[in-house]
Amino acid sequence: KQWYQRRVPITAGNAQVNDQYRSVWDKSVNNLYVVDNITNNREIVYWATKFPFPLQDRDYVFERSHSLDDKKEEIVIASRSITHKAKPEYPGKLVRVYQYGSKLVIKANQGLYEKGMSYVLTYYDDFGVPIPNQVKDRMATTKIPEFLDKVHEAALYLGTTGKLYVPYPEPHSPTLRRSVS
DSSP, X not given: XXXXXXXXXXXXXXXXXXXXXXHHHOXXXXXXXXXXXXXXXXXXXXXXXXXXXXXXXXXXXXXXXXXXXXXXXXXXXXXXXOOOTTSOOOTTTOEEEOSEEEEEEEEESSOTTSSOEEEEEEEEEOOSSOOOHHHHHHIIXXXXXXXHHHXXXXXXXXXXXXXXXXXXXXXXXXXXXXXXX
């Protein structure tokens, strides 16, 4: 669990699902785009990513859903790997990851459009090859925190520029789908 005092929950969620902007701030992205829009808050995503040597670059096809709940003052973004006819595997060039999932819960401290939030991220990924424990440890202690710092900076940028990208429209827009519990 992590807490950020300067981050606005809606921009943090937006930084996670804004594939165009992520391609700018995340240098590990080779390719990232929506393959198919299922609904306003569910889509099929293709993601090709660079991996450090000696690992081969990977690609993912996954379904991503995102919801905003005003009553709970939280945003949930969940992803799980799938297969999709529009994105077959290309053996030899990239290694397809068939077992991937993540769930990010962003909880507002004072409101979804106000500074202050905490989040919990659950993530699993089967690389398809044995990874030495020292490599896993390095990723957990350095690469994941570095990535989260980049997400934090991306969210701060979105917040200071006032730019909210799809799938979230401007705050309090009637087209934003909200879950009601």
